[in-house]
Amino acid sequence: MATLHTRSAARLMIAPSVLLLLAWMIVPLAMTIYFSLLRYNLLMPGMEEFAGLTNYTYFLTDPAFFQAIFNTLAIVLGVLFITVVGGIGLALLLDQPMFGQGIVRILVIAPFLIMPTVAALVWKNMFMNPVNGLFAWLAKLLGLQPFDFLANAPLLSIILIVAWQWLPFATLILLTALQSLDEEQKEAAQMDGAGAVSRFIYLVLPHLSRAITVVILIQTIFLLSVFAEILVTTNGGPGTQSTNLTFLVYAQALLQFDVGGASAGGIIAVILANIVAFFLMRMIGKTLEA
């Protein structure tokens, strides 16, 4: 923007959206902070009183809190690992010329279009059910004891379900990145005597680094707040074995009716998410520059 005039005009133009954003974000945040300082229980309406930091100490000393932090991180890291590695593999496969390429690509993208609750229910009832599920049937076919995924490995099951949902996203982003790799570079590497593995390590992976960064950043944002999949499959259990922070806040507010405690949990979740984001940007933000 060249002149003083256009600059002030520009400020005026963006003012409404800034105000809207403020109302949208700052007001709820302020209200959450306010609630977190109150003793506020839905079962005792009209009896709110100032409680100081009691809600915070209560939430932070809850043994379920540490379990929830661990679970949150496990879900984020587990899903990231599966989707990035699997996504690169699938993208490499889909990049090969083959018959019915268009249809196969649409099929691969399909899981991303299914809503989380439906996907989780399908997994729970059709695949992982220890009596009627596909996996149980497979196990019986092989003469093995069916494995009750959601009861015995609840966290792993949820990681698998969420990874299945996010794999198409990673594949799609990585596939487009792969297709933008210059054909002549690949041929040059071929002339230089690089085999398929060397070409992957020295040429394809560095080329994909930016796309991988994008996948990690975007997925982390969404994976920190996985909720629907937990609600419809394990309900956070058994015990708190598959409870993450989001689910813990939900349980505090709507199962124990403790709005104050839940608000405190929400604020803690926001702080933790910011810490994760800070380290993430420091670790991999560099690849996005230049």
Add this chain to the structure above:
Amino acid sequence: MGSITLKNVSKVFGAHAVIPSIDLDITDGEFVVFVGPSGCGKSTLLRLIAGLEDVSDGEIVIDGRNATELPPAKRGLSMVFQSYALYPHMSVRSNIAFPLKMAGEDKATIDKKVEDAARVLNLTDYLDRKPRQLSGGQRQRVAIGRAIVRQPEAFLFDEPLSNLDAALRVNMRLEISQLHQQLKTTMVYVTHDQVEAMTMADKIVVLNRGRIEQVGSPLDLYRRPDNLFVAGFIGSPKMNFVTGAPAAAHQAHTIGIRPEHIALSKDQGTWRGTVGVAEHLGSDTFLHVNADGIGTLTARVGGDFAVTHGDQVYLTPDTERLHRFDEKGMAIR
């Protein structure tokens, strides 16, 4: 030793024969240029030699060995690509070292060879930069550096200068020629620019629609073109073609006269015409003359010949240097 022989080589994409059948001998140490209009199959031919495309039929013999089925890396050839194809995330040093690293040479040897190549190509100061921090000419030199460290049997160049500006192109043309003098390695060079072909080649292969029109030294092609296509393609500005009565007077279907072989005069000559456009280059002037009953002819005169649009001039072709062609476009000798 880098001799390359193509026997009956053909390439078919689907139902379309890009190269119907080609026989060609490239002797060791030669600088061979494939030249032709775009789509004539010259790049495809180069890629066949490199092994980046499979031949549909025929045999490629490199250095006495049948290389038809060999993968690109085993053919002992290096290639410089049109887009340079440098690895963008590697430094210049790693780029040049890449083929050596892939060949499994030890660190000390690699360092020495890279330093040597960098010295030859004036890249020593840029070894730690990334390709994107280099100018077009420097990138070109890195690509050449990556090609020479392997000490290949032959170099393949795929229109390497087409992304450079005019001044740099003239410069790099010279550098590549000098490199050829120094290394004395076989070079196969693809271009659509007949000036590059004329200035650099020991031997020019003129291609048209996947067929070889003529093979010969630059001056051979200039003085004795086999057919209309070669006559029209080699030389700048293009040769003039005249058909009809003036051609019949020389017992030919078509006669060709180069612009530099037409004498101009303001008062007498064989053909009369009006000047359409005069292109003044300083040293020379190219005149586009509308000759009566013949059509537009291009003629080259000295820069001192003062004419402008609309002037009457007389043209006299040098009958000694006239090219005669029959109905099929083949030269009559």
